[in-house]
Amino acid sequence: MLMKTNKLDNITLCELSDEPVLSEELCALITHLEQPKARSSHVVLNFSDVTYVNSSNLGQLIKLRKLLEQHDRSLVLCAISDEVVEVIRITGLERLFRIAANPMTALTALQLEAEAAG
Numbered sequence: 001m002l003m004k005t006n007k008l009d010n011i012t013l014c015e016l017s018d019e020p021v022l023s024e025e026l027c028a029l030i031t032h033l034e035q036p037k038a039r040s041s042h043v044v045l046n047f048s049d050v051t052y053v054n055s056s057n058l059g060q061l062i063k064l065r066k067l068l069e070q071h072d073r074s075l076v077l078c079a080i081s082d083e084v085v086e087v088i089r090i091t092g093l094e095r096l097f098r099i100a101a102n103p104m105t106a107l108t109a110l111q112l113e114a115e116a117a118g
Contacts, residue, residue, distance in 0.1 A: 003029070011110050012041045013103055018050050019057075026060040033067055043068060044106040048079035053087055065096060074098065074113070076106040 003025040004015040016025055032038050043064070065075045078100040080088070088094050100106035 007041070008107060009111070010041055010114065011044060011107060013044045013046060013107065015046045015048075016050050019052055019054070022050060022053070022057055023060070026057060026064065030060065030064055030067065033064070040071075040073075042074045042076075042110050044076045044078060044100075044103060044110070046079050046103050047077060047081065047084060050084060051081055053084050058087075058091060058093060062093070062096065074110060076100050076110065078103050078106040 003017065006013045006015075014025070014029060016022055029043070033041075033043070045061075061075075061077075068075050076098045079102050080099060085094075085099070088097065088099075098106075098109075100109060
């Protein structure tokens with residue numbers, strides 16, 4: 001994958017870049033997660049360096065969410081700028097995505113859910 005990633009237990013934290021690299025990163029992540037070995041991980045996407053998303057990026061995020069959910073895995077978006085949150089809200093996609101304030105909050109939520117599930 002092109003982006004910087006960190007793995008913690010069964011969670012992968014991905015540090016996204018702004019466009020034009022964002023599209024390539026999301027595409028590479030989807031391709032990676034389509035591999036059987038990669039499906040065991042929840043995914044946190046850190047949007048702290050992303051200032052803009054387009055309709056193609058939104059489509060990629062929807063595809064990524066669907067892919068993860070098919071394997072009982074979660075997707076959490078975090079550190080999203082107000083501009084990007086507004087695009088997600090205007091398109092009505094806020095109900096599809098879990099959004100956390102920062103990477104630590106996202107990681108903690110996923111870890112707590114895993115512990116509760118036993």
